[in-house]
Amino acid sequence: MISRIFPRLMQERSATATIWLLSFAVPLLTVGLAIGLTLRSLPILRDNSLIDLLTRTTWRPMAGEFGFLPFIVGTIAVTLVAMVISAPICLLAALHLAEYAGSQTRTLLRPLVDLLAGIPAVVYGLFGILVVVPAVGRYIAPFAESHLYFVPWLSPQQHATGYSILAGGMVLALMVSPFIISVAEDALQAIPVGVREASLSLGATSWETSKYVSLRAALPGLVGAVVLGFSRTLGETMAVLMVVGNVAQIPESIFDSAYPLTALIANNYGEMMSIPLFDSALMLASLLLLVVVAFFNFAAQMLVLAVRKRAGE
């Protein structure tokens, strides 16, 4: 009897040990990532204060001047444009999908949306080059030039090429929308049917129900969806790199070129080992991205959790 139980026990114990042991990979990887990037960005922090690096505007690695401000502004500008375009559209689309679409439309569209979330970034970038950049350069920029020149940030300089913050923002908006729709629809679906029915039975129209009941009940989840989308957009590299123009400057309008942090890292890995402190500067850029994205993700997870808890009550 013992001999028949013993191997099973051994197997059980070793399986448990393996599972516990390999689970340590997750925190180890996270901590290793943070430590590794910090160690590698220390050299540049030794020569310059962090505040200086983040607020200076000249970027001349050869001369040892590393001002990150143009890249930080570039990242924020592109991400904000993307969110301004995608957030309202995606939330409305998710609401339609969750509460108005027939079950046939939903079973057709929902997998489609998830499918589109898997399209690689370079394909979005290619679409940007083929369609969005020419559209911005040929139609949107001239239109803004003649009609919107008095609006700050919307007046293009002469001969806008189309490789611009707006083009980057539009491509990213498109890229992140399946993701936002998917998370937002989940949040809306988590609202118990009874809550909506109570509102409808009191004589509210379906839009009033959406406005006063669903949107309110799912609010943390919807905000979470947008914040998650925001942090995804912030870290996106290839698609934005291909359409945003990559000029290290503080942009004056959304028709100017910009140079986001991710594009900076991707474009310069080749020569970074040959210029002193350059590699350290790029690792600092990675670390910055890591910290910012971690912050936003954490906030978003809290919000999404809040809505799940509320629905579970």
Next chain:
Amino acid sequence: MRRRLEEVGFRTLMLMALLSVVGALMLLIMVVAINGARALNWEMVSQVPTGGYYLAGGGGVLNAITGSLALAVTATVVAILFALPVALFLQSDYGGRTRFAVVVRTYLDLLWGIPPIVYGAFGFTLMLYMGLRASLLGGVIALTFVELPIMARAMEEVLRTIPRALKEASYALGATRWETMRWVVLRQAMPGLVTAVLLAFGQGIGNAAAVLFTAGYTDNLPRSLFEPVASLPLAVFFQLGTPFPEVQERAYASALILLVIVLVISIKSRLLGRLLSKHNVLD
């Protein structure tokens, strides 16, 4: 009257929003398909670049297709080795209710959100410490980082759907935890787990930012773990960057190949997901 107007107005707005997103994405697929199909031919998918390929010479992107498959398949296999135990651990049968599980969950969410370019930079740093140059191995390391959190999270969601009663029935029959996992839980969850693996694979094969530093690029077919390897996303990127229209056309074709691979995998995994609901025991 005002209520009616608002009702109709917002309903139209919502429908338009949904149609514009779906329409724009359909447009994207059509643009890539039409432009890609024009440059696509048998030579593109069956040959490696010959001399002067980037000056509009002959050849194809077989190096990138095989390279991408080698990168993504290897990274996916390595990621499974970590993701599956982590997903099992997060169940209440193992550490799911411990404090450590809270830590693992938090860090997993964090890893999931980290941009691939950061993994690329970190992978590059690791390679410097290990004395590696851009190679298949380096690319696999970076891609594994990208795929691990995606896969582990998806697997955990699948395992969470396994009914508690099913496990308890197995325990009541005297099975150990491992036997319950091996013969009941994993079996029941298999289609869902395969979906999770394919999801991560799809993300891995399309990822350019992580392999940019780490895998390098070459005109050869992948031969060894320690040599650079080409990949489809980078093939698209580099060919677009050349000044020759003929080469740019090939970037469109490469993008179409990549898109088809990703969409086929995605649809396959969805069909498998449907299989799961068909064979559910307690439904």
